[in-house]
Amino acid sequence: MDTPVAPPPRRVTIVDVAHHAQVSTTAVSKVLRNAYGVSPKMRDRVRQAIAELGYRPNTAARGMRGQTYTIGVMLPNIRNPFFAEILDGLTDHLADTDYQVLLGPGCNGREAEAKVTHAMIDRSMDGLILIAPISTRAHLDHVAATVPTVVVGRHGRSRAYDSVADDDFAGAALVVDHLVDLGHRRIAHIEHHETDRDCLAEMPNAIRAAGYQQAMRAQGLADEIDIASTSYTQEGGYLGAQQLLARPVRPTAIFAGADIVAMGALDAIAEAGLRVPQDISVAGYDNTTFAAFRPISLTSVDQAGHQIGANAARLLLDRIADRHRPAAQVRLSPTLVVRRTTAPPPAL
Amino acid sequence: MDTPVAPPPRRVTIVDVAHHAQVSTTAVSKVLRNAYGVSPKMRDRVRQAIAELGYRPNTAARGMRGQTYTIGVMLPNIRNPFFAEILDGLTDHLADTDYQVLLGPGCNGREAEAKVTHAMIDRSMDGLILIAPISTRAHLDHVAATVPTVVVGRHGRSRAYDSVADDDFAGAALVVDHLVDLGHRRIAHIEHHETDRDCLAEMPNAIRAAGYQQAMRAQGLADEIDIASTSYTQEGGYLGAQQLLARPVRPTAIFAGADIVAMGALDAIAEAGLRVPQDISVAGYDNTTFAAFRPISLTSVDQAGHQIGANAARLLLDRIADRHRPAAQVRLSPTLVVRRTTAPPPAL
DNA sequence: GAGTGAGTGGGCAACGTTTTCCAAGATGTT
DNA sequence: AACATCTTGGAAAACGTTGCCCACTCACTC
Numbered sequence: 005m006d007t008p009v010a011p012p013p014r015r016v017t018i019v020d021v022a023h024h025a026q027v028s029t030t031a032v033s034k035v036l037r038n039a040y041g042v043s044p045k046m047r048d049r050v051r052q053a054i055a056e057l058g059y060r061p062n063t064a065a066r067g068m069r070g071q072t073y074t075i076g077v078m079l080p081n082i083r084n085p086f087f088a089e090i091l092d093g094l095t096d097h098l099a100d101t102d103y104q105v106l107l108g109p110g111c112n113g114r115e116a117e118a119k120v121t122h123a124m125i126d127r128s129m130d131g132l133i134l135i136a137p138i139s140t141r142a143h144l145d146h147v148a149a150t151v152p153t154v155v156v157g158r159h160g161r162s163r164a165y166d167s168v169a170d171d172d173f174a175g176a177a178l179v180v181d182h183l184v185d186l187g188h189r190r191i192a193h194i195e196h197h198e199t200d201r202d203c204l205a206e207m208p209n210a211i212r213a214a215g216y217q218q219a220m221r222a223q224g225l226a227d228e229i230d231i232a233s234t235s236y237t238q239e240g241g242y243l244g245a246q247q248l249l250a251r252p253v254r255p256t257a258i259f260a261g262a263d264i265v266a267m268g269a270l271d272a273i274a275e276a277g278l279r280v281p282q283d284i285s286v287a288g289y290d291n292t293t294f295a296a297f298r299p300i301s302l303t304s305v306d307q308a309g310h311q312i313g314a315n316a317a318r319l320l321l322d323r324i325a326d327r328h329r330p331a332a333q334v335r336l337s338p339t340l341v342v343r344r345t346t347a348p349p350p351a352l
Numbered sequence: 353m354d355t356p357v358a359p360p361p362r363r364v365t366i367v368d369v370a371h372h373a374q375v376s377t378t379a380v381s382k383v384l385r386n387a388y389g390v391s392p393k394m395r396d397r398v399r400q401a402i403a404e405l406g407y408r409p410n411t412a413a414r415g416m417r418g419q420t421y422t423i424g425v426m427l428p429n430i431r432n433p434f435f436a437e438i439l440d441g442l443t444d445h446l447a448d449t450d451y452q453v454l455l456g457p458g459c460n461g462r463e464a465e466a467k468v469t470h471a472m473i474d475r476s477m478d479g480l481i482l483i484a485p486i487s488t489r490a491h492l493d494h495v496a497a498t499v500p501t502v503v504v505g506r507h508g509r510s511r512a513y514d515s516v517a518d519d520d521f522a523g524a525a526l527v528v529d530h531l532v533d534l535g536h537r538r539i540a541h542i543e544h545h546e547t548d549r550d551c552l553a554e555m556p557n558a559i560r561a562a563g564y565q566q567a568m569r570a571q572g573l574a575d576e577i578d579i580a581s582t583s584y585t586q587e588g589g590y591l592g593a594q595q596l597l598a599r600p601v602r603p604t605a606i607f608a609g610a611d612i613v614a615m616g617a618l619d620a621i622a623e624a625g626l627r628v629p630q631d632i633s634v635a636g637y638d639n640t641t642f643a644a645f646r647p648i649s650l651t652s653v654d655q656a657g658h659q660i661g662a663n664a665a666r667l668l669l670d671r672i673a674d675r676h677r678p679a680a681q682v683r684l685s686p687t688l689v690v691r692r693t694t695a696p697p698p699a700l
Numbered sequence: 701g702a703g704t705g706a707g708t709g710g711g712c713a714a715c716g717t718t719t720t721c722c723a724a725g726a727t728g729t730t
Numbered sequence: 731a732a733c734a735t736c737t738t739g740g741a742a743a744a745c746g747t748t749g750c751c752c753a754c755t756c757a758c759t760c
Contacts, residue, residue: 017716028740033718041738063475064415065716068745072412074475077457083436083641088458091430095457104471107455109425109443110436123452127411127422127475267645274646293431294642297615298622365746376710381748389708413746416715 016059025053036061037070067128073102075320076124077133078117082110084264085293086309087135090156093313094133101321103130114139121147131320140202152323154316160206161333166319168312168334172208175305175338176215176259177222179287182303182340183257184223187348188285191220191228192255194244194265196236209236212261212289236261241268249276256284256349263288263295266302266345281347291341301344308336364407373401384409385418415476421450423668424472425481426465430458432612433641434657435483438504441661442481449669451478462487469495479668488550500671502664508554509681514667516660516682520556523653523686524563524607525570527635530651530688531605532571535696536633539568539576540603542592542613544584557584560609560637584609589616597624604632604697611636611643611652614693629695639689649692656684 018036022029027050034042035050042050053059063072077094079087095105106129108120117139124132129151136157137144147153148164155167183191193216196209204210213231220229232247234240241260248255249272260266266288270280278284288295291306315334322329366384370377375398382390383398390398401407411420425442427435443453454477456468465487472480477499484505485492495501496512503515531539541564544557552558561579568577580595582588589608596603597620608614614636618628626632636643639654663682670677 015716019716029717030719030740030742031738034739037718039719043738046739060470060474062416062716063471064412064420065745066718067412068410068416068716068747069718070745071718072475076454082430082439083433085431088431091457104468105457106424106471107457109439109453109455120452122408123411123454126408127420271646294645294648297642297648298619299647300642300645363746367746377747378710378712378749379708382709385748387749391708394709410746413715414748416717416746417748 015062016057017062018059021050021053021057021059024057025049071130072128073104074127074129075103075105075131075133075317076108076127076129077105078108078120078124078135078137079110080112080117080136080138082107084290086290086307088293089307089309090135090313090316093310093315094317095313096310097314097317098321103321114143118143125150131324133316133320136208138200138203138207140200141206152320152327154320154323156312156316157208158203158206159208159211160203161331163331166316166323166332166334168315168319168336169208170307170312170338171335172211172338173215173218175289175307176212177219178305178338178340179259179289179303180216180219180223182342183259183285183287183346184225186257186285186346188257189225189228189349190230190253190255191225191257191259192230192232192248192251193259193261194232194234194241194248194269195261196240196265197233209261216259230255234265236265238264238268238271241265241270242272243268245269245272246276249273249278254284257346258284258286260286260288263290263292263302263304266295266304267300270345280345283350285346285349287346295341295343303343303346304341305338306341307338311336363410364405365410366407369398369401369405369407372405373397419478420476421452422475422477423451423453423479423481423665424456424475424477425453426456426468426472426483426485427458428460428465428484428486430455432638434638434655437655437657438483438661438664441658441663442665443661444658445662445665446669451669462491466491473498479672481664481668484556486548486551486555488548489554500668500675502668502671504660504664505556506551506554507556507559508551509679511679514664514671514680514682516663516667516684517556518655518660518686519683520559520686521563521566523637523655524560525567526653526686526688527607527637527651528564528567528571530690531607531633531635531694532573534605534633534694536605537573537576537697538578538601538603539573539605539607540578540580540596540599541607541609542580542582542589542596542617543609544588544613545581557609564607578603582613584613586612586616586619589613589618590620591616593617593620594624597621597626602632605694606632606634608634608636611638611640611650614643614650614652615648618693628693631698633694633697635694643689643691651691651694652689653686654689655686659684 018029018032022032032050035047111117111120131152133154145164153165155165157169195213198204198210217229232244234244258269260269266286280286288302288304291304295302295304366377366380369380380398383395459465459468479500481502493512501513503513505517543561546552546558565577580592582592606617608617614634628634636650636652639652643650643652
């Protein structure tokens with residue numbers, strides 16, 4: 005009995021195209037890359053042969069000599085819709101180029117990040133975009149020394165890679181100022197506990213916490229600073245809010261360092277029998293998709309993800325074109341989106 | 353002045369390893385691939401040389417002859433957390449293999465899907481997993497003829513590729529039966545309007561709608577069948593619910609074909625001044641992460657995404673090992689997760 | 701002691717591109 | 731008319747692996 009599937013047909017190569025167009029493979033290669041030294045007549049002939057045969061260049065073979073026209077993107081967590089925004093900005097900006105974007109699967113932890121970045125380097129990718137990595141600076145510098153790299157969402161400066169990030173310091177101030185305007189004084193914060201001193205000053209979570217403290221001081225509320233140190237997860241928000249609600253004098257507002265944290269906080273608040281926003285206000289950070297859903301309607305800080313992505317793509321293409329230009333840092337301004345989880349504090 | 357970055361060091365190749373271990377490149381290659389014909393002594397020596405030099409095989413070069421140890425995954429929409437579940441199942445199952453997963457960026461539309469699948473084939477990937485593709489059968493068969501392929505979330509049978517899907521027909525019945533048990537009779541459905549007759553019978557949305565109708569008939573409610581035909585988006589849910597609420601006799605429950613549709617429906621219901629679930633019940637499909645958030649607490653159908661992913665990975669590895677084995681179809685059973693958006697209908 | 705066969709290791713030709721170099725013709729410049 | 735320069739096209743050598751094939755060494759068997 006015959007096999008059910010047809011044998012895979014041999015793929016059309018540059019040699020077939022050259023033969024069909026009666027030119028050399030060099031000529032075909034030049035046309036493919038828009039290289040110098042090819043007449044319009046020849047270009048047309050080659051283009052036609054390519055179309056007639058349905059030729060597509062083999063990327064693996066290309067990678068052995070030149071470029072692979074592939075850009076690798078590493079995401080820490082595919083579930084966070086904010087990263088999808090960045091991705092859209094990226095792909096929109098790269099849409100009319102020859103580059104193809106490929107994503108590493110969400111990775112949690114340094115080991116996983118190293119595995120993914122190495123895999124991308126092994127595959128001769130032309131450039132890497134690392135989104136909110138938690139790797140050490142040493143690893144980032146090493147990667148950037150090997151392949152053009154843009155780091156998104158870390159605040160450190162490097163000479164080896166470009167970086168794009170939101171001004172998390174200002175974002176935290178937006179929240180604090182908004183709550184103070186509403187009349188709040190006891191404003192608490194739930195932060196992601198940074199275990200690693202190596203990147204303590206670079207991570208967005210640390211900057212947000214610092215921005216919160218600075219904004220509180222600027223408002224003359226230094227004595228009211230109150231931080232629950234957990235993690236940027238729903239669980240972390242739940243536990244953090246529980247801690248804060250157990251204070252002798254309860255905060256009237258909670259600034260969660262991320263939207264997902266706010267979700268956990270809402271759980272704890274509901275369990276404590278309190279209402280949002282009548283009894284306590286809650287604000288998040290990231291303006292994720294679900295923050296806008298009507299039953300949630302979470303006040304949050306919007307990070308212009310689309311612009312972040314577009315900037316990252318632009319910087320990467322720049323750097324691929326010139327590996328030796330000095331590194332650039334782009335900082336974008338977040339905006340506050342006020343919804344229905346923040347309101348004036350309850351009357352005393 | 354010197355350039356700020358160090359020149360990228362030449363990458364260690366198999367030749368360097370062979371030289372360092374004083375063996376041939378063939379020997380190194382054999383060790384790398386666990387091929388036959390290498391003594392333990394030699395294996396150790398090569399392994400040590402690899403470790404000492406920090407050698408990593410160049411995937412592009414590998415791709416020219418053998419495998420690339422890369423599996424491409426195509427996602428229609430990175431924002432849908434359900435796909436993240438599938439991905440977790442996939443990566444967990446592939447974690448201890450040599451394969452690396454790379455994702456195509458979310459693509460909407462056939463053109464984008466074709467672009468991504470071609471890009472993956474161009475890159476000599478060893479296998480493809482296509483999640484909920486909307487491409488034509490012809491395209492899927494073509495892809496599958498070129499490279500081992502598993503299709504997730506389409507109900508058609510093919511001899512060219514394996515497929516994994518949930519039993520959407522049964523899932524729809526779970527919702528209908530649950531609502532009938534609560535006492536509902538006027539149960540409406542919001543479906544994704546299928547424009548393409550080519551894959552009419554294969555798409556999950558069509559199966560869900562058919563399952564809804566069949567379940568209604570089985571409950572003796574054939575006369576109550578009421579479908580709003582929009583799309584699987586928040587906007588679609590909003591418009592669909594508006595249509596349904598404008599009926600002379602309003603439905604007492606709405607079964608949305610997807611959680612995101614339910615979000616839009618909740619908007620329209622709130623605007624109409626109705627309460628959920630007191631005035632009207634709402635159920636979704638997919639059990640996405642946000643369905644579990646307390647302010648939402650959406651009754652939904654859970655699709656065992658993790659298992660879907662694991663099965664897809666297993667089938668793909670099988671098929672890579674033997675391209676000529678007959679195609680397999682896996683169907684998994686969904687379960688209903690009851691939360692707080694469904695309740696008995698208001699008394700007459 | 702010749703023949704057999706398994707176990708090891710290596711030589712070398714692919715694989716499909718890019719890129720360097722060179723040749724030949726066309727054009728311009730003195 | 732001699733020479734320099736530009737344009738166009740091709741030959742051939744990489745790039746880093748894999749896999750086919752062959753050679754050699756042992757031990758074992760008749």
